[in-house]
Amino acid sequence: MKELDYFLADEAATVSIGSALADVIKHQIKQGMVVYLNGDLGAGKTTLSRGFVQGMGHTGHVKSPTYTLVEPYDLGQWRVFHFDLYRLADPEELEYMGIRDYFDDRSCCFIEWPEKGTGLLANADLTINIAYKEQQRTIHLLAESVLGEQILLALSHVVKG
Numbered sequence: 001m002k003e004l005d006y007f008l009a010d011e012a013a014t015v016s017i018g019s020a021l022a023d024v025i026k027h028q029i030k031q032g033m034v035v036y037l038n039g040d041l042g043a044g045k046t047t048l049s050r051g052f053v054q055g056m057g058h059t060g061h062v063k064s065p066t067y068t069l070v071e072p073y074d075l076g077q078w079r080v081f082h083f084d085l086y087r088l089a090d091p092e093e094l095e096y097m098g099i100r101d102y103f104d105d106r107s108c109c110f111i112e113w114p115e116k117g118t119g120l121l122a123n124a125d126l127t128i129n130i131a132y133k134e135q136q137r138t139i140h141l142l143a144e145s146v147l148g149e150q151i152l153l154a155l156s157h158v159v160k161g
C-alpha cells in the first residue's frame, strides 16, 4: 500500500497512530524503519513520536529533542531514535554525531525536520505529513520503500479510517 490518510480528531488520535505503528513494527514487521515527519510547528510530530516510543515499551516521559537533536530509547531488542533537526545549524553536526550508526535493522528513527539533514540521513521508509485542519489535524502517510508499503498495509488493517 502506497498511501494512507486519516483524520485526527484530537491529541489522543495522533498518539494512537504512533502506538499503532509500534504494534505493527513489533508484531508484524519485526525490523527497524526510518520515518520522516513533516508538518508545521505544533502540528503533532512530537506527539506522534511519543505514541510510537511509548508503544515500543517506554514508560517514562518523552521529551522533545529540540535542543539535543536526538533522544535515544533503548527498549530491549529495539532502539528508537527520535530526532528533531529544527535547530541544526550545520548538517556536518550530523557527521560528528556519527549519524550513520543510528540506522540499522533494530533501530526505528523518527526524524522531525528531515530536510535539514538532506544528504546525510538514511532514506525514508515512510514520509508522514501532519497538517492543521482548523483545530484538528489530518495525517498523510506515504510509503517510500517496499518495507514502507508493507508497514502501511499492516497499519491499514489495524487503524480503520
Ligand code: ADP
Pocket (backbone or CB within 6 Å): 008, 009, 010, 011, 012, 013, 014, 039, 040, 041, 042, 043, 044, 045, 046, 047, 048, 064, 112, 135, 136, 137
Ligand atoms: P510538533 O512536534 O509538530 O511541533 P507537537 O507534537 O509538539 O508538534 O505539538 C502538537 C500540539 O498539537 C500539542 O499541543 C498537541 O496537544 C496538539 N495536537 C496533537 N494532535 C492533535 C489533534 N489531532 N488535534 C488537535 N490537537 C492536536
Ligand code: MG
Pocket (backbone or CB within 6 Å): 045, 046, 047, 064, 084, 112
Ligand atoms: Mg516537535
